[in-house]
Amino acid sequence: MQKKEIELDTFSCKKCGACAEVAPEHFEMDEDTETPRVLDPIIEGEHQDLEQAKAFCPSESIEIKVIEE
Numbered sequence: 102m103q104k105k106e107i108e109l110d111t112f113s114c115k116k117c118g119a120c121a122e123v124a125p126e127h128f129e130m131d132e133d134t135e136t137p138r139v140l141d142p143i144i145e146g147e148h149q150d151l152e153q154a155k156a157f158c159p160s161e162s163i164e165i166k167v168i169e170e
């Protein structure tokens with residue numbers, strides 16, 4: 102099965118929290134820094150919620166890279 106890696110650019114991130122709301126299985130907001138973090142960067146298969154989070158992100162800070170076919 103295809104493996105993918107979730108990359109989060111915390112520099113460009115606007116800390117809006119949308120990713121953690123849309124895809125709580127993949128993102129969590131750090132309460133102290135108000136910055137999201139990726140819970141498990143390596144995933145397999147299709148993740149609709151993750152694609153939605155990527156689409157909703159206002160700063161295009163989320164990348165999903167295929168690392169293994």
Ligand code: SF4
Binds near residue numbers: 113117120137154160
């Ligand atoms: S949706 Fe984008 S801008 Fe908003 S917290 Fe998540 S990564 Fe940052």
